[in-house]
Amino acid sequence: MTREQGWQPDVLGEPFDQLTLTLAPDAEGEVVATLVRYAPSPGFADLLTDAHVRRPVAADTDVLYVHGWSDYFFQKELAVFWHDQGARFYALDLRKYGRSLRPGQTPGFVDDLATYDEDLDAALTAIGHAVGQKSKRRLVLMGHSTGGLTLSLWAHRHPSRADALVLNSPWLEFQARSAGRAALAPIIGLQARVDPRAALPNVDLGFYTRSVSAAMDGEWDYDLAWRPVRGFPVHPAWLNAVLAGHAQVAGGLTIQAPVLTMVSARSTMLPYWTPDMLSSDIVLVVDDIAQRSIKLAPTVTVARIDGALHDIFLSKEPVREDAYARVTQWLRGYLSGS
Template sequence: MTQPWNPDILGDGFEQQTLELDGGAVATLVRYLGASPEWLEARDDEASGIDADVLYVHGWSDYFFQKHLAKFWHRAGARFYALDLHNYGRSLSPGMVPGFVTHLADYDADIAAALSAMGRTGDPGQDRPLILLGHSTGGLTLSLWASRHPGIASALILNSPWLEFQATELGRRAIAPLVGLHARLHPLTPLPPVDPGIYTRAVSATLDGEWDYNLQWRPDRGFPITPAFLDAVFRGQATVAAGLGIDVPVLVLLSDKSYLQPKWSADALTADVALNVDAVAHRSLSLADTVTVSRLPNAFHDIFLSPEPVRREAFERIGRWLPMALQPSNAELWEARTAGL
């Protein structure tokens, strides 16, 4: 049953729709209708806008609240949508285990329901280009989805995707069997906490940051990590390491450095405090034949929650990369030009 669009908690221009999934679970799709002007309305000399659909998927212990991200895409001419996956954010109800999943492919139903609600037919000849935008675990999820569903997306933009374990591939391989065993025997037993709240201190307006958000949907120290969730991530990362062969251009946005210490330092305000960004940069090359890795000095784990100069630079880099990524293929022309060389 299709649910109506209703006003969203983000206010003017934002609406949400509940997506009913099998087994009684729900996901939630948020759209931005545009209370801010498009660039083309503001400036007649702008280049053509991006006539595309954008689907954003959040990371672990997170949900969509980045209004400025929606406004950026709207001003560029695109239709922006964000998905709160089942057991997260707007889709989280009392009694649910936050973030619970046993395989990242379980989110295929959420994504399929979102694409249907966006009015996409599945026919590349009729649909607008689809830009997938994923953060952290959402970036890993969308990378795997794009590999399993070729011919649907037109471009993939990853915002600090969790493509590899912080202790690198060797560390993941060493502990993955033990995590897998716990996932089978005790899937919901919380693992020892690893988040001392450093990231929250960097981004929350209640501390040293500038962002207001729902602390139940995005807790100070994150949701308790379960063996089931970590096993799902490890299996996804192993699949990436084997090579995904994604059939569209990929842009990976990362900070230029990590801060993975257990105590607070001012260095946390100029680094990714969640990922080993060097390991992720290396693993990004396993995604597709065409991958652009863009390192942003002093960026946070969520590039779009970084200080304003970093965010502005990230948007500029997307603006430079995307027109080339969406450009129709000139394969036949170049085949003729290079014949016999």
């Protein structure tokens, strides 16, 4: 297809394109976000107009996906799934992540999750959902882990902008639970004021990468510079922003759109490797995430996916098929009639 002005070939190859979104500079200089789209040439199914042909469940829908911490968008299969449901699929590499990371920048660093409002507004404007613009297309937001937390807080602050949220293992509560968060928050808050970019101890042992990367025990190829084996260094100001987000979720949000939260059926939180880590969440405590989810909105569906990894859509193929089927079923109930 012919590319509009500004769109360039993406690192994922055809039919993925990318668009650089220029944001306000900060203390580290130039700041950008990067919008990725899946733009295959129209196929036979895309050209059907017969009223007797059943419309795809996500027809007339735009999907915007936001990645998690120490991550970027590379999940081609996820884009194909949404396209097959009739949607236009977009993904956003937030500032200082993946395609948007510039030399000299602190990877993933912000000191307030609301900073991403600028990234999201730029992306939504580019796909036809600008503030004050009445789009004929519905908007579904999909977020993984920290991206799920970020989108939940955004949807709470911006009522009626999104028609639905799909959350893939959203980081809605600290791993040490609310008591641990309450004890840690004052200490991290003090560090954030004194030395916001200090390097905190790295507790990532690389087990999650082992479960995902095709170079180890997983099946996915991706750029280890953009998604390092042991993650990005964690800094006090960033962690303070995340803990503040957790506290806000614990107090209750009022997202007006229906929410689907997907989590693994179990967690495996151990300081040593075990084969169970290939079929469970080894990053978050899934029971806590499921409980926090019901604080997001009046209408929340929680789906527990047996055998799922932290990123459910990077799990083994039978698990992914189950997860995609759950999303499709949920869409038929909450999106097809909207």
